[in-house]
Amino acid sequence: xxxxxxPTVYLLCSxxxxxxxxxxxxxxxxxxxxxxxxxxxxxxxxxxxxxLVWFEQHATMxxxxxxxxxxxxxxxxxxxxxxxxxxxDWNDLAEDLGFxxxx
Numbered sequence: 363x364x365x366x367x368x369p370t371v372y373l374l375c376s377x378x379x380x381x382x383x384x385x386x387x388x389x390x391x392x393x394x395x396x397x398x399x400x401x402x403x404x405x406x407x408x409x410x411x412x413x414l415v416w417f418e419q420h421a422t423m424x425x426x427x428x429x430x431x432x433x434x435x436x437x438x439x440x441x442x443x444x445x446x447x448x449x450x451d452w453n454d455l456a457e458d459l460g461f462x463x464x465x
Contacts, residue, residue, distance in 0.1 A: 369426035371433065372417040373445060376410045378452040382441055383411045386430040388423060394456045398464075412464060414456040416445045 370390045374383045374397060383406050387393040396402045398412050405411070420426040433441065445452065457463055 368419040369421070369423040370417050370419050371426050371430045373415055373433075373441065374406060374411045375413050375415050375445075375452065377413070379442070381409045381411050382438070383409075384430055384434050384441070386423075386426050390417060391459055394459065394461060398456070398461065413452070413454045414459075415449055415452050415454070417455065 368390075369386070369388050371384070371386050372390060372393070374385070375381065385393065394414055397406050400407050418429065420429065433444070436444075449455065454461075454464060
């Protein structure tokens, strides 16, 4: 799997139009692995939120954290619009990073 250590804001979902989660990381591949394997206790594990449907890379962690905080305050409709702008079929973008399809 390719390693990309860029600061990244990401959106996960449980299924199309399902539960959403907004996060930030400096290592997207590692974080997706953690979510998929249930290694991060809390919201994503409890609600089965594993499908990567949107992400955005930033020059610095500070900028990524600012963006994450803004998106977390958005209403659901805006988040859905953000996802569907570039990923209208809600494909699991983690597959493009080398992860197998979710079952």
